[in-house]
Amino acid sequence: MPVTANPAPATLQxxxxxxxxxxxxxxxxxxxxxxxxSLAPRDTLAVMEKPAPGEARPFTxxxxxxxxxxxxxxxxxxxxxxxxxxxxxxxxxxxxNMFSTRRRENLFEDHTVNETSILVALIANTCIVEGFxxxxxxxxxxxxxxxxLQSNVFLHIAAFCAIAIGFYVIQxxxxxxxxxxxSDSVGSKLWLDGFKASQSFLGLLLLCVLVxxxxxxxxxxxxxxxxxxxxxxxxxxxxxxxxxxxxxKVTSLFYFLLYLCAVExxxxxxxxxVTIWVCDNLSI
Numbered sequence: 001m002p003v004t005a006n007p008a009p010a011t012l013q014x015x016x017x018x019x020x021x022x023x024x025x026x027x028x029x030x031x032x033x034x035x036x037x038s039l040a041p042r043d044t045l046a047v048m049e050k051p052a053p054g055e056a057r058p059f060t061x062x063x064x065x066x067x068x069x070x071x072x073x074x075x076x077x078x079x080x081x082x083x084x085x086x087x088x089x090x091x092x093x094x095x096x097n098m099f100s101t102r103r104r105e106n107l108f109e110d111h112t113v114n115e116t117s118i119l120v121a122l123i124a125n126t127c128i129v130e131g132f133x134x135x136x137x138x139x140x141x142x143x144x145x146x147x148x149l150q151s152n153v154f155l156h157i158a159a160f161c162a163i164a165i166g167f168y169v170i171q172x173x174x175x176x177x178x179x180x181x182x183s184d185s186v187g188s189k190l191w192l193d194g195f196k197a198s199q200s201f202l203g204l205l206l207l208c209v210l211v212x213x214x215x216x217x218x219x220x221x222x223x224x225x226x227x228x229x230x231x232x233x234x235x236x237x238x239x240x241x242x243x244x245x246x247x248x249k250v251t252s253l254f255y256f257l258l259y260l261c262a263v264e265x266x267x268x269x270x271x272x273x274v275t276i277w278v279c280d281n282l283s284i
Contacts, residue, residue, distance in 0.1 A: 063132055064214040068154040072161070076128040077207075079121035087118025097197035098237050101244045103186050119196060126203025127168060131161030132210050133227050138279055140220050145279050152282070159278050167271055168199065174263060187245050194241040202234040239264065 063069040084091070135157050139146050149156050175195055179188025209227045213220060239260070247256045 062150075062214065062217065063135060063153055063157060066153040066157075069132075069157050072154075072157070073128055073132065076121075076125040080118070080125050083118040083121040087115050087121075090115045090118050091122075094197050094201050097193045098201070099194075099241060101190055101241060103190070119200065122200035122203055123168065123196070124165075126199050126206070127164040128161050129203050129206045129210050130164040131157050131159075133206060133213070133224070134160040134164070134275060136213055136217070136220055137224055138275065140224060142276070142279070148279065148282065156279065156282060159282060160275065163271065163275055163278065167267070171195070171267070178259075178263070182246055191242055191245055194238050198234045198238045202230060205230040205234075235264065 063073075135149065135153070138156075138160075139149050172192070172195065175192055176188065179191050183191070206227055209223050209230065213223045213227075216223075242259075243256060247253070
């Protein structure tokens, strides 16, 4: 009799091959979830969207980003640096000139050209630094003029420096006249030496405030208060020296108060008014 082959092993083999050939779901993903993902519409898939651009803001101009303004400041510092080598003794005598009221002349004291050059450089530096600080003060306390100030930084700083120079010259002339009227030549000279030394030293102090003021304009209010305190300190030192020279009696207190109001306080209010007037006219 013919022998009939058993087809069962072939069927089992074919089932095994088909089972391995079918794609298997990923590990950790159930068949139901895979089916749901494959049948999900494309609209429900996450799409990366391009972020909307931010609102454009105008560039805020400042003295630190203004080339002519920074050149003016560097010129003042360069003048001091070039004059220091020959006039460093004047800087060493800052405190002596600010506080000393000795009337006896020193035979070896000689105001040479070198001392004059360092004095001019220091006063110029003081006026330039004061012009910069006036710019920040007006921009902070008069926000309505901020846009006009930023439109032409150098023009306003140059105007403020000119106001500071004019104020210094007027003060020097007034003090020289008062010293000539109410004292002798020695007392007048001592008083003027104190004025020039205090103003020269003030410029170096204000420079230490101006640098962080330009770097951190967000702290303008606090730094301007420090600058005002430095200015007040320099004025008090000079006023104290003048009191020791001219007002030795209690009965002269009335004249001293009159001097404070007419020579020290009123001119500051006048300078503030002139500064605002100049800003209003430059912004037209």
